Amino acid sequence: MQLKTKYFIYIFTILCLIFEAQAGExxxxxxGELRYFPESPLSNDQYEGANLSLSAQPQYxxxxxxxxxxxxxxxxxxxxxxxxxxxxFDIRELTWxxxxxxxxWELRLGIRKxxxxxxxxxxxVDIINQTDLVEHFDGEEKLGQAMxxxxxxxxxxxxxxxxILPGFRERTFPGRxxxxxxxxxxxxxxxxxxESGAKEKHxxxxxxxxxxxxxxxxIGLSHFSGTSREASLVAGIDTxxxxxxxxxxxxxxxxxxxxxFTQEAMLWKLEMxxxxxxxxxxxxxxxxxxxxxxxESGAEIGLITEYxxxxxxxxxxxxxxxxxxxxxxLALNDEQSTELLAGGVFDLDSSAAYYLLEASRRLGDSWKLxxxxxxxxxxxxxxxxxxxxxxxxVQLELxxxx
Numbered sequence: 001m002q003l004k005t006k007y008f009i010y011i012f013t014i015l016c017l018i019f020e021a022q023a024g025e026x027x028x029x030x031x032g033e034l035r036y037f038p039e040s041p042l043s044n045d046q047y048e049g050a051n052l053s054l055s056a057q058p059q060y061x062x063x064x065x066x067x068x069x070x071x072x073x074x075x076x077x078x079x080x081x082x083x084x085x086x087x088x089f090d091i092r093e094l095t096w097x098x099x100x101x102x103x104x105w106e107l108r109l110g111i112r113k114x115x116x117x118x119x120x121x122x123x124x125v126d127i128i129n130q131t132d133l134v135e136h137f138d139g140e141e142k143l144g145q146a147m148x149x150x151x152x153x154x155x156x157x158x159x160x161x162x163x164i165l166p167g168f169r170e171r172t173f174p175g176r177x178x179x180x181x182x183x184x185x186x187x188x189x190x191x192x193x194x195e196s197g198a199k200e201k202h203x204x205x206x207x208x209x210x211x212x213x214x215x216x217x218x219i220g221l222s223h224f225s226g227t228s229r230e231a232s233l234v235a236g237i238d239t240x241x242x243x244x245x246x247x248x249x250x251x252x253x254x255x256x257x258x259x260x261f262t263q264e265a266m267l268w269k270l271e272m273x274x275x276x277x278x279x280x281x282x283x284x285x286x287x288x289x290x291x292x293x294x295x296e297s298g299a300e301i302g303l304i305t306e307y308x309x310x311x312x313x314x315x316x317x318x319x320x321x322x323x324x325x326x327x328x329x330l331a332l333n334d335e336q337s338t339e340l341l342a343g344g345v346f347d348l349d350s351s352a353a354y355y356l357l358e359a360s361r362r363l364g365d366s367w368k369l370x371x372x373x374x375x376x377x378x379x380x381x382x383x384x385x386x387x388x389x390x391x392x393x394v395q396l397e398l399x400x401x402x
Contacts, residue, residue, distance in 0.1 A: 024062030024071075029368075031055050031399035035179070039390040042184040045176045047082040054079050057092070070097045074144075078135070083178030086134040092144045106151040111144040114163075116208060116222060118260045118269045119286040121306045121325040121345060122318075125256035125271045127224045128206060130169035137180050143169045158211030158219075165204040168227045171247065182233070183387030188244035191236055194227070195250040195278060202227050202251075220258035228252045228277065230317060252277045265292050269306070284310040288325070302329035304343065319384040322348045336362045351378040352385060370397045 035051045055078040063070040074093035080086035095110040114128040123139055128147070135141035148164040173187045174180055181187070196202045204226025211219045231247035238244045254275040261268040272285035288306030295301070304327035308320040327343025337360070344355040357373040372395040379389045 028058035029399045029401045031397050033397045035395045037393045052081045068099045083175045085175035108149040111146050113142050118258050119271045122286045124273045130229050132172050134172040161208045163206040168200040171231050188238050191246045193248040216262045218260040222256040224254045250277050282312045298333045300331045350380050352383050353377045366401050368399045
């Protein structure tokens with residue numbers, strides 16, 4: 001285990017002892033994870049076969065002032081068998097909330113996770129928090145972000161969230177021994193580059209207006225100004241003279257739109273962004289629908305279709321510039337909360353495709369078993385996912401909730 005991980009675990013333990021003496025509630029989980037990669041990695045430095053890890057995410061919550069003030073603390077820690085970069089600690093949330101007595105505003109100070117978006121296959125609009133890529137490459141796991149957030153709330157015109165975001169979080173990447181890398185060339189996070197002279201101290205600004213039109217249409221309009229959460233990778237040399245890729249973070253202006261329209265059993269979704277950076281301007285969107293069948297047993301079967309587009313085409317920094325996603329979601333709505341999501345994303349310009357299967361089921365009152373499978377198929381050399389061509393894997397997680 002790295003020294004920095006041990007250091008953070010010590011801090012976490014001390015904070016737990018302090019909060020235990022205060023009024024409040026603890027919840028959270030402890031989980032064991034097994035990942036198995038059937039194919040050999042591209043680099044000899046990477047491990048083969050199976051990998052074990054342990055993670056924990058407790059949550060402390062305390063309310064006072066008749067519920068108008070609250071404090072939330074959510075730390076996260078993982079210890080990984082092979083990848084030292086995946087053994088890490090993070091504070092997902094450390095937030096004080098103050099709500100007005102009239103309910104017209106809320107002020108949040110501290111570290112938080114904020115999610116924007118409606119689509120299943122890609123989260124274009126979501127930009128407040130940095131991706132915790134060593135946790136999962138799907139972009140859904142996020143690092144905590146320091147912020148000042150003022151929400152202005154009205155029954156007539158919706159909610160306006162204003163954000164000041166001091167301090168930038170670098171994206172996490174697998175280490176030399178880790179799997180799910182972008183290719184055989186390692187990423188050197190010790191030589192990070194920034195467009196801004198303030199580097200990681202740059203203060204970003206953001207806003208989002210959310211409004212419900214009638215009972216059917218949810219609208220979200222947002223703007224972000226600051227350091228991109230997405231890293232461009234530029235070639236460089238490390239201290240040993242070896243070729244490496246160096247993350248570069250540029251300044252961007254991004255405007256986002258979210259639409260979600262409910263029409264009986266049909267749910268229409270759209271995410272769209274317009275982003276300006278030093279290379280120019282581009283537009284991207286993800287849109288589609290989910291149709292849900294309800295069986296007599298209470299089980300729900302959802303059919304999902306989404307189209308993914310980026311007008312940069314071959315110059316896009318993600319592989320989804322002209323792709324279509326098909327999926328099936330099953331929720332048995334039984335006592336064990338059995339759920340399943342299966343699907344695939346298919347490149348319309350090549351033979352590239354990847355398939356996924358996610359399933360989970362509660363075991364008793366406190367345990368949950370989860371299964372994930374990802375398969376990459378026929379990835380051509382000019383595709384951004386080419387580095388994943390040997391990274392098919394199966395993941396099994398058993399979590400205890402308290």
